[in-house]
Amino acid sequence: AQTVTQSQPEMSVQEAETVTLSCTYDTSESDYYLFWYKQPPSRQMILVIRQEAYKQQNATENRFSVNFQKAAKSFSLKISDSQLGDAAMYFCAYRTSLTSGSRLTFGEGTQLTVNP
Amino acid sequence: NAGVTQTPKFQVLKTGQSMTLQCAQDMNHEYMSWYRQDPGMGLRLIHYSVGAGITDQGEVPNGYNVSRSTTEDFPLRLLSAAPSQTSVYFCASSYGTGVYYEQYFGPGTRLTVT
Numbered sequence: 001a002q003t004v005t006q007s008q009p010e011m012s013v014q015e016a017e018t019v020t021l022s023c024t025y026d027t028s029e030s031d032y033y034l035f036w037y038k039q040p041p042s043r044q045m046i047l048v049i050r051q052e053a054y055k056q057q058n059a060t061e062n063r064f065s066v067n068f069q070k071a072a073k074s075f076s077l078k079i080s081d082s083q084l085g086d087a088a089m090y091f092c093a094y095r096t097s098l099t100s101g102s103r104l105t106f107g108e109g110t111q112l113t114v115n116p
Numbered sequence: 117n118a119g120v121t122q123t124p125k126f127q128v129l130k131t132g133q134s135m136t137l138q139c140a141q142d143m144n145h146e147y148m149s150w151y152r153q154d155p156g157m158g159l160r161l162i163h164y165s166v167g168a169g170i171t172d173q174g175e176v177p178n179g180y181n182v183s184r185s186t187t188e189d190f191p192l193r194l195l196s197a198a199p200s201q202t203s204v205y206f207c208a209s210s211y212g213t214g215v216y217y218e219q220y221f222g223p224g225t226r227l228t229v230t
Contacts, residue, residue: 009156045206045221091158095213102147102210102219103174106158 002027002094006107013082014115020067021077021110023092030054031097034068034075035104039089048090051075053097079112087114117142122207122222129197129229137192137225139207145220147210148190149174150182152203153224159206165190197229 004025013019025034036048051059051068058066063083067076079086092107123138141148146167151159151174161174163182171182179201181193190209194201207222 004158006158043204043224045208047218050216097213102208102213102217103149103161103164104151104159104208104219105175106151106160108156108158 002029002032002096002105004092004094004105004107006092006110008110009108010111010113012113012115013079015084016081018078018080019082019112021079021090021092021112023075023077023107025073025075025092025094025107027073027094029096029098033095033097034066035093035095036064036066036075036077037091037093037106038086039091039109040087045091049077082114084114084116087112119143120207120209120220120222122205122225124225125223126226127228129194129227131197131199131229133197135194135197137194137205137207137227139190139192139222140188141190141209141220142188143209143211143220144187145209145211146187147213148184149208149219150180150190150192151206151208152176153206154203162192162205194227199229201227202229203227
């Protein structure tokens with residue numbers, strides 16, 4: 001079974017600065033997908049960024065980018081130019097590429113605080 | 117499109133009571149899932165479905181039942197509520213299983229069992 005670990009329960013960053021959230025995972029599969037989700041106080045789950053394991057290039061979405069290290073099974077999220085609206089719980093998630101449903105395995109989450 | 121809807125938004129049950137959490141989507145998605153979210157544990161998969169009439173267990177299925185009689189609806193039944201089932205429940209759906217088939221989440225149901 002796959003597992004996802006987020007070792008930072010809480011992080012804080014000053015507005016306009018950069019912060020990196022860590023995620024490691026364990027799997028025996030060679031092809032899979034990784035995601036970062038944002039959950040603001042509204043509880044809504046919002047997809048931030050996604051990465052295919054077979055792609056070497058790190059995914060980027062505006063101020064959000066990932067550092068994907070397949071051999072190390074590491075998938076960190078970098079938020080540049082942090083904004084107050086970035087304050088939320090962030091979840092790392094894994095999904096198998098096998099066509100057995102679209103099930104996600106989540107990490108424990110990292111609560112990000114953005115200080116003005 | 118309304119997306120993924122869940123009812124109720126909040127519910128309080130007494131131990132031993134049963135209830136059904138409703139989930140519906142109007143996007144013609146084949147894949148639907150139920151997760152529970154507990155502090156410090158992220159979201160954990162309860163049950164999932166790959167199409168009408170097909171369901172399977174996830175990571176924490178005990179105490180819950182599901183059925184999928186239509187593509188649109190995927191209700192979650194609590195058979196005999198226990199305090200350990202106090203949690204926030206999310207329903208999710210997606211059209212496919214590739215990386216660009218995004219999972220859409222409902223707004224969640226906060227359930228308290230006393």
